[in-house]
Structure formats: structure tokens, C-alpha cells
Amino acid sequence: MMKTFSNAITDLQLTRYPISSKDTLQAWDAADEYLIEFIAQSAKSWQNPIILNDQWGALSLTLHQKHPTVISDSFLSHQGIIHNAQVNQIASADVSVLTPLSELSESYDLVILKVPKNNSLLIEQLTRLYPYLSPNTTFVSGGMIKHLPPTLIETLEQFIGPTQASLAQKKARLFHTEVNTGSAIKKSALSSYKFTFLNQTLTAYGHANVFARQKLDIGTRLLLQHLPSLALEKAQHIVDLGCGNGVLGVCASIINTDASISFTDESFMAVDSAKRTWQKRFPNRQNVQFIVNDCLQGITTEADEILCNPPFHQQHTVGDQIAWRMFKQAKQKLVTGGALTVIGNRHLNYHMKLKRLFGNCTLIANDRKFVILRATKSL
Ligand SMILES: C[S@@+](CC[C@H](N)C(=O)[O-])C[C@H]1O[C@@H](n2cnc3c(N)ncnc32)[C@H](O)[C@@H]1O
Incomplete structure (x- = not known):
């Protein structure tokens, strides 16, 4: 306003x-x-x-x-x-x-x-x-x-x-x-850590402002465990929405090496980190794009699969407005039959939102803290 x-x-x-x-x-x-x-x-x-x-x-x-x-x-x-x-x-x-x-x-x-x-x-x-x-x-x-x-x-x-x-x-x-010449200590702020997916050891890179830059987020880890069950093999275009350091998208590309993949985030540091994580695993692959934009605004081709671990705050403002915007835009960008898969804290009640928007929502997995939900775009 x-x-x-x-x-x-x-x-x-x-x-x-x-x-x-x-x-x-x-x-x-x-x-x-x-x-x-x-x-x-x-x-x-x-x-x-x-x-x-x-x-x-x-x-x-x-x-x-x-x-x-x-x-x-x-x-x-x-x-x-x-x-x-x-x-x-x-x-x-x-x-x-x-x-x-x-x-x-x-x-x-x-x-x-x-x-x-x-x-x-x-x-x-x-x-x-x-x-x-x-x-x-x-x-x-x-x-x-x-x-x-x-x-x-x-x-x-x-x-x-x-x-x-x-x-x-x-x-x-x-x-x-007071600017006191000589007091600064230079150090590289780019972090990295290794993690395993389908028996492969991967490296994730993260600039200073990137979510879970030093270790895999526990929600992301749960989604990675269930990624192979999502039938991503059929997709032609996969989007990692709110990609952070890009681990979800890189792992999706390991499952489906032919699909094109888009990484998008509103943080410049996140998108650059996702690019580094991707390039380390796929130094020669071309069918990838890295987009800094709001939610899915920068995605111009329809998607078959959108993977998302939504943010629950923007700077100091807490709330689910961004997740809701992401879900609405996902529905617009998906092909008919395409699906949005979301990992979130169970108390956030994304289930209700997805059901209201897509008319369906399947529980893929859960643990004490998180739920993995999947909503499919119907005709
Ligand atoms: C919970 S983190 C998930 C990061 C990564 N996908 C993972 O699982 O580790 C949410 C991400 O959404 C991004 N984000 C926040 N607002 C956004 C917006 N309006 N559009 C796109 N991305 C946004 C944040 O910068 C952050 O990287």
C-alpha cells in the first residue's frame, strides 16, 4: 500500500x-x-x-x-x-x-x-x-x-x-x-558441503545470504529421500522454485538427465550458488537456466514438475504470503497433468491451500515435523 x-x-x-x-x-x-x-x-x-x-x-x-x-x-x-x-x-x-x-x-x-x-x-x-x-x-x-x-x-x-x-x-x-585502516580480515564467504544422493557424492555451494548454506536443511533432506518416487523421469521441464543453493534441482537432474531445468530465486546470491552447485555436477550440460525473479515470473516455458521448499519469511516479515503466491503461479505455469511438490512444516497447513487451489493434494510422506505434498494440475 x-x-x-x-x-x-x-x-x-x-x-x-x-x-x-x-x-x-x-x-x-x-x-x-x-x-x-x-x-x-x-x-x-x-x-x-x-x-x-x-x-x-x-x-x-x-x-x-x-x-x-x-x-x-x-x-x-x-x-x-x-x-x-x-x-x-x-x-x-x-x-x-x-x-x-x-x-x-x-x-x-x-x-x-x-x-x-x-x-x-x-x-x-x-x-x-x-x-x-x-x-x-x-x-x-x-x-x-x-x-x-x-x-x-x-x-x-x-x-x-x-x-x-x-x-x-x-x-x-x-x-x-570509525574507519580504522588495517583492521579488516579478508576471508572467502562462499561455503560448501558434501552430501549423498543415489550413491553419488555431491557438493552444494552457498554464498553468505543463502538458506542452509552450510548443511542440508532437514526438510530438503526429507524431500530428497522421496524424490526418486515422484516419477520425474517423464518430465520435459523441471523447475526448482526458490532454489537456494540448488540441491533439489541438481538431484532432479540426476534422476532425469534429459529434462531441461530452471533454477529460480529472488536472491541473487542464491541463484549464483545454485549455478555453482549445478556446474560442479554437470560441467558440460546446456539445458539449464538460472533466473533471478519473483516466484515463477521469469519462467517462460510451461513446466511438468515444480519442486518447492517455500520460504516462511521475507526479511523480518513472517507469513505464508510468498508460499501462497508461489502456489498460485505454479498452477499457471504447469502443463495439464503436471505437478507441484512442496515440502513444508506440518503446522503451516499447506495441504489446505493446495487442495483449495488445485482441487487435489496427495501426502507423499511425512515425519514429526514435515509433510511432502503433491498437487496435480487437472483440466
Ligand atoms: C526455505 S528456502 C529453500 C531453498 C532450497 N530450495 C532448499 O531446499 O534448500 C526458500 C527459498 O525461497 C527464496 N525466496 C523467497 N522469496 C522468494 C520469491 N518471492 N521468489 C522466489 N524465491 C523466493 C529464498 O531466497 C530461499 O532461497
């Missing part, structure tokens, strides 16, 4: 993305307000700001006249910022939105860090950024107190420099960090 964000510098019309009339949440929080207040009250003038993890443009569009570089791992955030820029008649060239994997090339005199939920992502962002900062850089971080990692100050001090916390304001807090 579009709402007016009046802050210490400007007024903006902002909405979260994708736009939904049922979404009543506002597209900024008190930490955004506090960060902007700090910038507005400072006597300094900056030439080259970088903003990390701005969700819907509250920070980057407020500062658009400074042409900020904006980093986000979320395709939905990229789209939300672009959409909100258009609504506020801000030229898209005013704000350059990159992913956490993009190479940086300039030095920055202002860093505004919206502290991410994931501490590994925070460390990766700090180590990538550090070479582009100088002792004159203003470095300010902010977040809602309930979302801040307990080790935040320690992490900022280890990777950037001495840090001081501000007073709390509307349940948000800012942190001011």
Missing part, C-alpha cells in the same frame, strides 16, 4: 513490493527515519555515498540527489526501489542498484548500512566494502533493536573499526564506526 514517508530531508510516496492492496505494512521503519535524521543534521557534505540493504528506497530515494550506490541481495527490493523511484519521478539513473556480488570500483565517503538479518551477509558486505573506504569515510549503521545481532558492535569493530552506539529512538539504534 502506498504511504507518504515524510522525513527530515524530503517527502516520498513509498510502497513495499510486489504491490498488494492487502499489504498494510509501511515501506520504511524508525531506523530509516533515524539514519536520515543523522544525515540531515550533519554539517558534512558527501560526494559518494553507498547504501547497503535499503529495502524499498526509503534511504536511497531520499538521498537520490547524491546519486548513491545501493546494494541489495533481493530482486524484490531492486524492483521496489525502481518502482518507487518512478512514482516519485526520480530518474532511475540517480540510484544505481547493485547486488552484494557486484564488484565495487570507487571509494565512498559515506556508508549507510541497514544492518541485515544474516550475520554472514553482514561480514561479507563489510569485508567487500572495506578496501573502498578511507579514514575520512562517515560510516553509520542502523536497525530496529529487536532485529540487531548481539555481536553487531564486535563485528563492526573487527571488520571496520571502533564503534559507538547511539541512544535508542523509537526502538531503533544507530552505530557510528
